[in-house]
Amino acid sequence: MDSRERDYDLPSPSMSEVLVGADVGGSKTAVAVEKAGTIAARATGPGAAVRPGRALQSAATISEVVRRALAGAAELRASVLVVGAAGAGRQPEQGELERALRGEQIAEKVVVVTDIEIALVAAFEDAPGIVVSAGTGSIAVGRDRQGKFKRMGGYGWQMGDEGSGYAIGRAALGAVSRARDGRSPSTPLQHRILAATRSSNFDELVSWAATASPAEVAALAPHVLEVAGAGDVVARGILDYAARELSQLAICLQPQLGERDKISVALAGGLLEASTPLRGVVLAKLAEHDHFTVVDTPIDAALGALAIAKRPAP
Numbered sequence: 001m002d003s004r005e006r007d008y009d010l011p012s013p014s015m016s017e018v019l020v021g022a023d024v025g026g027s028k029t030a031v032a033v034e035k036a037g038t039i040a041a042r043a044t045g046p047g048a049a050v051r052p053g054r055a056l057q058s059a060a061t062i063s064e065v066v067r068r069a070l071a072g073a074a075e076l077r078a079s080v081l082v083v084g085a086a087g088a089g090r091q092p093e094q095g096e097l098e099r100a101l102r103g104e105q106i107a108e109k110v111v112v113v114t115d116i117e118i119a120l121v122a123a124f125e126d127a128p129g130i131v132v133s134a135g136t137g138s139i140a141v142g143r144d145r146q147g148k149f150k151r152m153g154g155y156g157w158q159m160g161d162e163g164s165g166y167a168i169g170r171a172a173l174g175a176v177s178r179a180r181d182g183r184s185p186s187t188p189l190q191h192r193i194l195a196a197t198r199s200s201n202f203d204e205l206v207s208w209a210a211t212a213s214p215a216e217v218a219a220l221a222p223h224v225l226e227v228a229g230a231g232d233v234v235a236r237g238i239l240d241y242a243a244r245e246l247s248q249l250a251i252c253l254q255p256q257l258g259e260r261d262k263i264s265v266a267l268a269g270g271l272l273e274a275s276t277p278l279r280g281v282v283l284a285k286l287a288e289h290d291h292f293t294v295v296d297t298p299i300d301a302a303l304g305a306l307a308i309a310k311r312p313a314p
Contacts, residue, residue: 017079017080018033018034018035018070018073018075018077018078018079019033019034019035019078019079019080019082019306019309019310020032020033020034020066020069020070020078020080020081020082020106020107020305020306020309021034021081021082021084021118021302021303021304021305021306021307021308021309022062022065022066022081022082022083022084022085022302022305023084023115023118023119023301023302023304023305024047024048024049024050024058024062024083024084024085024086024115025047025049025086025115025135025136025269025270026047026049026086026087026135026136026137026165026214026215026218027046027047027135027136027165027215027218027219027270028044028045028046028047028135028270029044029045029046029047029048029061029062029065030042030043030044030065030301030302031043031044031045031065031066031068031069031302032069032300032302032303032305032306033069033070033072033073033075033078034306034309034310035073035075040072040073040075041069041070041071041072041073042069042072042302043065043066043068043069043072044065045061045064045065045068046061047061047086047136047215048061048062048085049085049086049087049136049137050085050086050087050088050093050096050097051087052092052093053096055093055096055097055099055100056100058085058097058100059097059100059101059103059104060104062083062085062101063101063104063106066078066081066106066107067106070106077105077106077107077108078106078107078108079107079108079109080107080108080109080111080309081101081106081107081109081110081111081309082111082112082113082118082305082306082308082309083097083101083110083111083112083113083305084112084113084114084115084116084117084118084119084301084304084305085097085112085113085114085115086114086115086135086136086137088112088113088114088115089114089151089154094112094113095112097112098110098111098112111308111309113305113308114141115133115268115301116131116133116139116140116141116151116154116268117141117149117304118301118302118304118305118308119131119133119141119266119268119299119301119304120141120143120304121304121305121307121308122268122299122300122301122302122303122304122307123264123266123268123295123299123304124143124264124266125307126147127143127264128142128143128144128145128257128263128264129142129143129263129264129265129266129295130142130250130253130254130257130263130264130265130266130292131265131266131267131268131299132246132247132249132250132265132266132267132268132272132282132286133267133268133269133272134163134164134165134242134246134267134269134270134271134272134278135164135165135218135269135270135271136157136161136164136165136166136214136215136218137154137156137157137161137164137165137166137214138153138154138160138161138162138163138164138167138245138246138249138269139151139152139153139154139249140152140153140154140246140249140250140253141154141253142250142253142254142256142257142263143257144257144258145258150253150256150257151253152249152250152252152253152256153249157214157217162242162245162246162248162249163241163242163243163244163245163246163249164218164221164242164271165217165218165219165220165221165270165271166214166217166218166221167242167245168218168220168221168224168225168238168239168242168271169217169218169219169220169221169224170217171224171238171241171242172189172193172220172221172223172224172235172238173193173205173209173217173220175187175189175234175235175238176189176190176193176202176205179234180202184234185233185234187227187232187233187234187235188227188230188232188235189223189224189227189232189234189235192223192224192226192227193205193220193223196219196220196223197209197212197220221271222276224238224239225239225271225276225277225278226277228277229277239277239278239281240281242278243278243281243282243285244285246272246278246282247282247285247286250265250286250292251286251289251291254291254292262290262291262292262293263291263292263293264292264293264294264295265286265292265293265294265295266294266295266297266299267279267282267283267295267298267299268299268301273298274298283296
């Protein structure tokens with residue numbers, strides 16, 4: 001992500017324009033359409049996080065969800081489409097996705113930013129703050145009083161994404177393997193993970209894991225959190241570890257923003273929605289630190305994308 005707030009080069013919006021905001025993660029794409037100053041339609045679909053060289057696939061998925069949302073608003077094309085996408089933190093990926101989306105002919109103007117950037121706007125508008133996001137991956141991004149961005153984490157499942165859905169799912173697979181060998185306690189995760197992966201036995205689970213994508217492994221996380229909520233010690237340990245890792249992203253990022261006063265911190269991403277047990281544990285850990293004002297209100301990142309879409313050209 002660029003260290004400075006981006007000039008979006010958007011046309012000045014009018015009340016007659018159709019604005020579309022898209023929040024694109026690894027597991028879900030959420031789209032909102034605004035007409036005449038009100039939300040006219042929404043749609044959700046599969047994740048479409050950007051991968052190098054795979055912008056066409058991401059654009060196809062995003063466009064399908066956008067078209068459904070536009071249809072719900074009785075429209076065929078948007079005036080402005082702002083997409084906040086996971087994996088779009090570097091200019092090559094941003095430019096590639098923008099070009100692919102322009103080719104889909106779903107909007108007169110297309111702007112691509114990161115999913116965490118639209119979450120920051122949704123949470124704090126232009127004020128300083130930190131957003132910790134956890135879905136398939138994980139990252140924290142903060143904005144200081146000068147509008148500069150700083151990030152912590154977000155390096156992908158191979159190098160990081162601690163506390164993410166992938167990390168939780170991977171930890172659960174490891175716990176099941178160790179329980180199988182008698183190297184750790186038996187856990188209800190053994191039966192839950194077999195059922196979630198449609199594996200009839202442990203050998204089938206090994207085969208499933210050998211070819212599973214990061215998104216498929218991350219899809220195990222809600223099952224792990226549910227088992228943790230039911231009191232299983234092993235699953236609870238995975239939840240607590242994930243919460244520590246996610247809170248550390250914000251704790252380590254805060255000094256880089258140069259704030260002497262308290263700074264607001266909010267949570268975003270599918271694993272940290274209002275209904276998830278992980279959210280409460282992360283909020284509690286953040287509240288233990290004097291540097292933070294914890295924002296408990298859930299973030300609707302698609303609205304952050306719409307807010308960017310409404311900004312006049314610089």
